[in-house]
Amino acid sequence: MSGLDLPEIVNASDVPAYSDTVDVLVIGAGIGGCCAAVEAAAAGASVLVLERSAAAGGTTCMAGGHFYLGGGTAVQVATGHPDSAEEMAKYITAVSLEPEPEKIKAYCDDSVEHFDWLESLGFQFERSYYPEKAVIQPQTQGLMYTGNEKVWPFSEMAVPAPRGHKVPKPGDTGGAGMVIDLLVKRLGEQGVPIRYEVGARKLVVEEVDGRRVVVGAYWKAGADEGYIRASSVVIAAGGFVMNPDMVAEYVPQLAEKPFTLGSTYDDGLGIRMGASVGADLKHMDQAFITAPVYPPSILLTGIIVNKEGKRFVAEDSYHSRTSGFVMDQTDRAAYLIVDEAHMQRPDFPLAPFIDGWETVEEMADGLGLDRETLAATLNRYNEHAAIGEDPDFHKSAEFLAAQDTGPWAAFDMTLGKALYAGFTVGGMATSVDGQVLTADGEAIGGLYAAGACAANLAQDGKGYASGTQLGEGSYFGRRVGRHAASSVREPGGVTYQ
Ligand SMILES: Cc1cc2nc3c(=O)[nH]c(=O)nc-3n(C[C@H](O)[C@H](O)[C@H](O)COP(=O)(O)OP(=O)(O)OC[C@H]3O[C@@H](n4cnc5c(N)ncnc54)[C@H](O)[C@@H]3O)c2cc1C
Incomplete structure (x- = not known):
């Protein structure tokens, strides 16, 4: 964790007074935090949610759903x-x-x-x-x-x-806001306050039975500041894609050229607060990074080659899997090639169209590739595609078609040429119930993590499936809420499992 700018830890003995005392303090009102809060309240805990921005939802409200x-x-x-x-x-x-x-x-x-x-x-x-x-x-x-x-x-x-x-909302983005609205409504019905424009900045710790445990948080809201005491603190403050220093340190492929996708407050403060008290961090060097070349899916009948003129991925892979493999190639360069019979211009071309060529040799020259290798790659693919086979990458039959009718077209999937976008997937190591773990696998008393600041099922771009982060953020967020609530033995008191 070299270079990580960690917030200070506050000793409970140095806290002058607490503005609030609750069973469960939730930091962040996105999908992870709201689900944790709803379930903790449903289990009978007193819950308070802090939200740094003026509205709930953070990055969740940007998500397609x-x-x-x-x-x-x-x-x-x-x-x-x-x-x-x-x-x-x-x-x-x-x-x-x-x-x-x-x-x-x-x-x-x-x-x-x-x-x-x-x-x-x-x-x-x-x-x-x-x-x-x-x-x-x-x-x-x-x-x-x-x-x-x-x-x-x-x-x-x-x-x-x-x-x-x-979720039943047309379009590519913003659908998940519907779920946030419903969660906020549910929290209102449960009497759970969300305090907006209040950011948690540091964790408060105390020695309990010889163990350092988290017993609250220091908050700031404009010029106001204070401390909240809690049996359990749930960090659900999102990822770190908007923190240039953390991105440069952990995921330089995201630092170079892609658009970073996230809300302003995806600055990794939650992850850094966790790390300040010893949280182990996982998958920090991985990212979801992508520039889909489909739709139209007919383009996936083509071949994707690297600078060596060779295929390196099944072209029908999920887009961030394909992109993940592009990142492994020389100069992170790749070209999608289709023949005239399979050429269709995308409505939103994220990988720009380069040109069309009458012959494969001219195309090789145009792309700066070795003529013989490109011709051999294309011929081998075409030969097998014609009989519905792909012995090299096992592309499914649905997307196998010989690209043998000139002219040929190419799209540029190179990082810096194609419009890549991405977000981080790494975060705090957690138990199945969201307890934050140290590198030794020990639960840090009083501390939980949910959503994008926790490391759960989304681990890299090659294995990612769309829906994993909202799925795991909501599911494990709920588990966090239940477990955090069950760790409270005296209302407002401080006891730990
Ligand atoms: C364009 C786009 C589309 C996406 N589409 C999908 C999709 O369809 N399916 C899917 O599974 N995933 C999708 N994702 C990823 C997914 O949206 C996020 O991983 C997920 O919403 C993260 O939820 P969260 O609760 O961890 O964070 P957030 O929703 O960002 O919530 C965290 C909240 O914490 C607040 N906060 C931050 N720091 C503090 C602090 N110190 N104190 C108090 N509050 C704080 C923030 O303001 C924010 O409101 C998409 C992402 C993007 C950018």
């Missing part, structure tokens, strides 16, 4: 897509960098219950399916494939099922 859910949800059943918790768990395990079996099992076993709980907030995922390969359903269709379920080798490791459930 995919929740990765499965195991037989009402939408899967209604649209004829059989699924089981076991197959879902096999899939998540297969795509995870470092699978955490207990979390995966809980997430998948409880996925249908969690789907029902989300709907019980007051909305319904539409009982409809969007069959196209796309980044997100364009309208309000409830379900589509949002990961690599049908992509080799995962297609052979778990029975594929679509699990990307989208």
